[in-house]
Amino acid sequence: MKKRKNKRWLPWVIAIAVILVVGIVFSSMNARSAQRMIDESNVITIEQSSITLYAVAAGKISSSNTTRVDINGTFRKSLVNVGDQVEEGEKIGEYLTNMGQLWAVVAKTDGIITQIPNAASNFFVISDPNKFQVQISITEKDVVKISAGQSASVYIEALDATLEGEVADIGLIGNTQSDFTTYTVTVVFDHGDLPVFLGMSASSRIEVLNKQNIAVVPIEAIITSSSKRYLLSSEWLQNQNDRQSDYYIEVTTGISDVFYIEVTGDNLIGQEIVILPQTSRFPFFGN
DSSP states (O other), X not given: OHHHHHHHHHHHHHHHHHHHHXXXXXXXXXXXXXXXXXXXXXXXXXXXXXXXXXXXXXXXXXXXXXXXXXXXXXXEEEXXXXXXXXOTTOEEEEEEOTTSOEEEEEOSSSEEEEEOOOSSOOEEEEEOTTOEEEEEEEEHHHHTTOOTTOEEEEEETTTTEEEEEEEEEEOSSOEEETTEEEEEEEEEEOOTTSOOOTTOEEEEEEEEEEEEXXXXXXXXXXXXXXXXXXXEBGXXXXXXXXXXXXXXXXXXXXXXXXXXXXXXXXSOTTOEEEEOOGGGOTTOOOO
């Protein structure tokens, strides 16, 4: 009889043992998962910093110092081609005066021929090959934040070089296409010892906004939920069984660059927040 009783309890003992083993395994897996979350998350402290925004656009390098040679008569022929280098006093073309006399057209300065007379323009253009500018198109939203004389930088892709320059002129008439208006901004720059040539591709960067002493966080730290924006307090990492939303810090976002965004809220400076691994960010997404 005693053996039968033992056999009756055996399935219960086995079941309890299995439950205990499963519980231990699950607890261990849960602990490892929580630790992995801590290890893979990025905890940062909100600090004061600054964000600078720039207008950036590309264009072609041209000469900032050009001389126009007008023809006061009927153009007959050109003795030079676009791209030819000429010297002051050199004969570059011929034209007929109103009296029918054949006169020579001479260069007024040293430089490179960048335009010869045609049906639309009855003049030569000689460009100084050592004075450079780049003209770029800036949106109407940014052009109002730019002023003549403002510093700018010019990047020349062919040379992989960045040069310092300044805004020389801002076009007052916009170029509108499909309800999108841009304005031509001219940036002059010194090439130094670099072998810069007319017609090279370049881009220019001009500062349009700078905010100092603001709270900033990486863009990927922003959580968007129900049209509001939050940061996640690092305290949640020690309480991962709680709802993440219980540890949300509501913020208002401001300007942003490629990596960082301005945030405002209550007592943000000095608070620690967490950026979760990308695979764990639902319902998070970058702004």
